[in-house]
Amino acid sequence: MADTMQFDLVAPERNLMSVPVREVRLPGEDGDLSAMPGHAPAIVNLRPGLVTVIDAQGAEAQFAISGGFAEINNDSVSLLAEIGRKREDMTQAVFDEMMRAAQRKKKSAEAKEEAHGAAGVVAAAVKLLADMEALGTHIGLDPNSSTVPD
Structure with a gap:
């Protein structure tokens, strides 16, 4: 199993992030979840909250989203946010x-x-x-x- 998976975070106005990651923590509509390499395929509706991304080097980044959905595969996570901003923005x-x-x-x-x-x-x-x-x-x-x- 690979140590990382591809993560893409897209909001209507721009692509916010596209990097290999170790883990993505998502605010799911039915509860929070983490996606890591090898995760079972799923499509998840997201509620407003913070998305936490841990990149290949272990650095953490956070994004505030107003909702959207994520498509999780064993080697990638694609997140389409209704509105998304870096936490510091x-x-x-x-x-x-x-x-x-x-x-x-x-x-x-x-x-x-x-x-x-x-x-x-x-x-x-x-x-x-x-x-x-x-x-x-x-x-x-x-x-x-x-x-x-x-």
Whole structure:
């Protein structure tokens, strides 16, 4: 078995990272998980949180994501993030925009549920917003500084 696997992290605006890694820690929708070389193939929905990458030399890097999905194979992990930033690039302004996007999704879900009776849509949006708030608190940013006007 190889000591490393290929890791690619892509956000809509750019490719954030493409390197060989020893381990990738992911904030899965159904719980956190680690992918290492030889991991069974899987596609994982991601919740807002921190992705931790340990490269071939053992150096650690973290990325804040607002959600997305990861495709895990025995020799690679490809992660497509809705919004992704290096941990050190997460400012209050960047986090506020992520929070506003989550709040807009919640408002849209409430409108859909009201108009079409789409049960569960609002619950998913509320969970997304709670996960975003937890991410902000975890990295020392204020989840209450950003609101979407009614």
